[in-house]
Amino acid sequence: MSPSIREQSDQLKAAAAEQLPAEVVATFDRGIHDFLAAGIPTDAVRTGQELAPFTLDDATGTPVSLDDLVASGPAVIVFYRGGWCPYCNVALRTYQQELLPQLKASGARLVAISPQTPDESLSTSEKAELEFTVLSDPGSRVARQLGIAFQQSDEVLDAQRTLGLDLTKVNAEGATYLPRPTVLIVDRDRSVRFIDIQPDYTARTEVADIVAALPRDA
Numbered sequence: 740m741s742p743s744i745r746e747q748s749d750q751l752k753a754a755a756a757e758q759l760p761a762e763v764v765a766t767f768d769r770g771i772h773d774f775l776a777a778g779i780p781t782d783a784v785r786t787g788q789e790l791a792p793f794t795l796d797d798a799t800g801t802p803v804s805l806d807d808l809v810a811s812g813p814a815v816i817v818f819y820r821g822g823w824c825p826y827c828n829v830a831l832r833t834y835q836q837e838l839l840p841q842l843k844a845s846g847a848r849l850v851a852i853s854p855q856t857p858d859e860s861l862s863t864s865e866k867a868e869l870e871f872t873v874l875s876d877p878g879s880r881v882a883r884q885l886g887i888a889f890q891q892s893d894e895v896l897d898a899q900r901t902l903g904l905d906l907t908k909v910n911a912e913g914a915t916y917l918p919r920p921t922v923l924i925v926d927r928d929r930s931v932r933f934i935d936i937q938p939d940y941t942a943r944t945e946v947a948d949i950v951a952a953l954p955r956d957a
Contacts, residue, residue: 877911
């Protein structure tokens with residue numbers, strides 16, 4: 740049996756605690772604690788809500804609209820921080836291997852959205868050999884509209900730079916907003932059937948939970 744996303748993420752956290760500088764680990768841990776204490780934003784998108792139309796570029800720069808995503812059935816929309824995030828990569832690879840085959844059988848579509856530039860999204864897609872759509876959300880505008888975006892603290896941004904990551908260089912428009920890890924299932928009428936928002940950026944929605952929330956006649 741394949742390990743769960745949670746189990747894989749726990750392994751990553753344990754490795755990071757051993758390999759990264761102690762002050763960086765402490766900074767990231769404080770960030771997680773603060774997000775958990777704040778909880779899910781009160782203005783975040785909810786089940787039953789109809790999403791406003793949006794159009795974002797895919798990894799090749801081709802515009803893809805929300806209506807395109809739900810044209811033939813429900814869409815599973817995954818908001819992730821970026822290809823630089825190891826926890827995101829674990830989730831995307833798991834969705835590729837375990838979720839995508841089940842979605843193909845049911846007619847649902849999988850799409851992943853991050854604030855990275857299209858070029859960075861292409862790199863993410865190529866490195867992970869993803870077979871589903873990857874979109875760029877400049878400035879996390881769609882994520883902000885959905886109430887799931889947050890602004891990185893200066894302390895965390897500085898810690899990331901010590902590790903060689905500068906969000907202003909990998910994100911479209913140089914923005915430092917990021918989405919909370921979120922999975923939505925959106926029906927053809929653009930209504931939200933399912934949503935799972937993770938305040939802890941090391942946590943992700945498990946495949947079984949997504950499959951269980953899909954319409955039976957999808």
